[in-house]
Amino acid sequence: MENSKAGSSKWVDGSKGQMEQEYAEAGRPRKEPFWVFGYGSLCWNPGFEYQQSVTGYVKGFSRRFWQGNTTHRGTEQKPGRVATLIEDQEGITWGKAFLVAAEDTAALPYLSTRECQLGGYRTYIVNFHARPSFLSSSTNNDKKDAVLYIAVPENRHWLGAAPLPDIAKQILECSGSSGSNAEYLLRLADFMRQEIPEALDDHLFSLERLLRKFAADMKICLRNLMGEDEVKEERAEAKAVVPSYQFASRVPEKKLRCRCYICVCRNSTLPGYHMDPKDCPDPPCDPAEAVSMPDRCCKVCPGTRGCFQPKQLEVYGGGLCPTVDVLRLIW
Numbered sequence: 001m002e003n004s005k006a007g008s009s010k011w012v013d014g015s016k017g018q019m020e021q022e023y024a025e026a027g028r029p030r031k032e033p034f035w036v037f038g039y040g041s042l043c044w045n046p047g048f049e050y051q052q053s054v055t056g057y058v059k060g061f062s063r064r065f066w067q068g069n070t071t072h073r074g075t076e077q078k079p080g081r082v083a084t085l086i087e088d089q090e091g092i093t094w095g096k097a098f099l100v101a102a103e104d105t106a107a108l109p110y111l112s113t114r115e116c117q118l119g120g121y122r123t124y125i126v127n128f129h130a131r132p133s134f135l136s137s138s139t140n141n142d143k144k145d146a147v148l149y150i151a152v153p154e155n156r157h158w159l160g161a162a163p164l165p166d167i168a169k170q171i172l173e174c175s176g177s178s179g180s181n182a183e184y185l186l187r188l189a190d191f192m193r194q195e196i197p198e199a200l201d202d203h204l205f206s207l208e209r210l211l212r213k214f215a216a217d218m219k220i221c222l223r224n225l226m227g228e229d230e231v232k233e234e235r236a237e238a239k240a241v242v243p244s245y246q247f248a249s250r251v252p253e254k255k256l257r258c259r260c261y262i263c264v265c266r267n268s269t270l271p272g273y274h275m276d277p278k279d280c281p282d283p284p285c286d287p288a289e290a291v292s293m294p295d296r297c298c299k300v301c302p303g304t305r306g307c308f309q310p311k312q313l314e315v316y317g318g319g320l321c322p323t324v325d326v327l328r329l330i331w
């Protein structure tokens with residue numbers, strides 16, 4: 001993949017450019033701290049020391065499970081699928097950036113082994129946009145240079161596009177030295193829902209929905225695939241004390257941050273924005289029936305998660321979008 005301007009992200013192939021001198025040469029202390037942007041397992045399993053992390057996005061790319069993997073989440077005989085980025089002029093990919101100390105000499109060699117040698121990724125430098133703070137309405141887009149690992153089609157593990165059901169089945173069937181491929185997908189989907197609820201990613205969440213459906217059809221317990229202790233999880237649910245609304249009673253007993261419910265307009269300039277709880281609109285159902293959800297600021301109508309299908313100007317639980325092209329349900 002040549003040096004190119006993807007969207008407004010200036011990026012340079014770090015494996016060729018002067019950046020390699022700066023970023024990849026671990027022995028020589030650098031002049032200043034540097035950012036590493038993750039959009040796959042790095043989001044939830046960075047594996048290196050960092051001073052701080054911030055969620056945000058890169059422009060000009062979309063995330064796809066088109067990279068094969070024969071180590072962490074697959075084998076040579078049954079390669080798994082992990083995330084990479086493809087160029088997409090309109091694309092925005094959300095993830096998390098990690099600030100590595102200038103004097104750190106371990107992070108890049110670790111990432112070079114994990115990403116490049118084992119994973120087939122290459123090192124690039126792109127513009128990363130920190131997510132506007134929820135507390136400030138400013139949409140200051142402070143861009144930062146960040147190290148980014150992308151698997152390009154020329155690499156030896158590349159699998160490329162396939163029908164989503166085929167990709168979901170492949171992920172459900174594969175595992176490697178770090179665990180199941182399903183865990184990789186589900187932990188990334190959980191990360192995005194919990195940390196960046198306003199992010200759109202049809203590819204990721206469609207794969208998650210398909211994987212959960214196939215697992216249910218095949219009576220595969222995903223908690224086992226996640227290596228979670230089923231008994232411990234059930235005990236936690238059994239203790240949950242919640243109002244007697246059927247779908248709320250499965251909320252595990254843990255403190256969920258109340259997040260303002262968000263609906264996002266596709267193609268709007270704002271990647272996402274948040275309701276002020278006091279401005280919750282009247283529900284499109286009998287207010288007496290509306291119920292609180294632990295992770296929502298606005299009450300929602302029974303049986304719904306808040307926002308409704310596209311074309312509605314007023315989306316319940318998420319406020320009015322500044323420009324309405326297509327409303328996306330997110331939850």
Ligand SMILES: N[C@@H](CCC(=O)N[C@@H](CS)C(=O)NCC(=O)O)C(=O)O
Pocket residue numbers: 037038039040041042043045069072073082083084114115118119120121148149150178184
């Ligand atoms: N470069 C992407 C993807 C990185 C990625 O997922 N790498 C895989 C395959 S080499 C990995 O390290 N997996 C570790 C794991 O699955 O726990 C990111 O920024 O997160």
